[in-house]
Amino acid sequence: MEKYTCKSVGVIGAGIQGVCVGLQLIKKGIPVTIFDRQDPLSTEFKPASYGNAGHFSPYAVLQFNRTDVLYDVPKMLLSSYGPLALKWNYVPRLIPWIVNYLKNFNKKSMLHTAKYMHQILSLSNDAYEEIFKEIDTTNLIDKKGIIYVWTNKNLKSRKLEIKVRNDLGIEQKLLTKKEILDLEPNLNPAFDAGVIYEKAMHARDPHGILKAIFKLFLSKGGKFIQENITNLKQVNDNQTNIKSDKKEYIFEKTVIASGAFSKNLTDQLEENIPLDTERGYHVHFKDMNHLISRPVIFLDRGFGMTPMNQGLRVVGTVELGGLKNPPSKKRIDYLLRCAKELLPQLQTHEDEWLGFRPTLPDFLPILGPSLKNKNIIYAFGHHHLGWTLGAITGKIISGIVAEEKTNLDLSPYSSKRFN
């Protein structure tokens, strides 16, 4: 039988999923055009893939459909100074997502998510290392591990996390308060203990890494068009049409890698895709990156700090409020308060940024063909782990497009689970 070769692919979105998918497709010799309303090389380009905390976190298998937080969630939502917040005007639109989320709030679903996050997370760093051989990563990546600290208030949750990771064979090293302070002597000891993932690495500049991968894609013959895509459809088994504000384009296959905005496109395909967003924020403290050597996350507060080239990036919180609500000053104030609790020497911040994590109610991404339009392939919904999962998503999706066999069980990532 003749080997199948895809003739052309359009990829909607130049976030980390889109550029990694584009790169892997072009490496297979398939002509690719990436579309984005912003040019990834410009300073206006600020999606989630720009502003995240930069953690490559292959260990982060447990997500928020975890039974231990069930009773804490309502309390957190009612407090305006907690790690979780709600835009009340968005509640009516959020109800279908919440109903679906509650269905996934049980031990079985929690362990299912952990198992299938682990399947792809365990391959994520190796997939990046392959790409890093082809780009100049000088001053873009540090390999000093990632530290999580906590107080003794939520030890039940900490025990659960440690157990699930141990059961999956994930390396973790528990630390006493003293050991944490030996590693990060500038921290104010507002915590009781913690853990280090010694093999974890972090980006000193996520946008810099994305730009380098994008340039590699272009150098291999990939094309980029800066346009906003408004419509798409599968015309037949050999043709998909993508329409922008300006023009219509024809490709054999189309990949939707539009992050939290993907639902605007999937809603045209008559499928139930309960994608919503967990909004998150960052600020920078310029020239303060020397205060810590590696990312430090304070689990009780739901925030973290990463030393980056732009300064000390203080990142976090989850706000349920959709894509259109304006940023919340209270969320920024919360982040500042948390940062100064751990590093009282911090003073003036800059660059207040709001970003959109693309999240499905069972905290697994959707990776695979649309149910009714097999030439339209989904690559979105990576929630808190989309930076970590970019390179492996590129490999998985390019394999699906090229109709290659895989040893991975991809069925848990299908949109079938919602239809």
Ligand SMILES: Cc1cc2nc3c(=O)[nH]c(=O)nc-3n(C[C@H](O)[C@H](O)[C@H](O)COP(=O)(O)OP(=O)(O)OC[C@H]3O[C@@H](n4cnc5c(N)ncnc54)[C@H](O)[C@@H]3O)c2cc1C
């Ligand atoms: C505060 C915060 C901290 C985070 N920290 C981490 C972390 O430390 N580690 C980690 O692994 N993950 C982290 N994440 C998650 C991670 O950043 C995201 O999951 C990931 O960046 C999503 O990548 P993406 O390519 O799917 O989407 P995006 O980065 O959002 O990119 C989507 C692109 O599609 C474009 N687009 C959308 N619709 C259209 C359209 N109709 N036409 C044209 N273009 C379109 C957008 O312009 C955008 O450029 C964090 C997220 C946030 C918000």
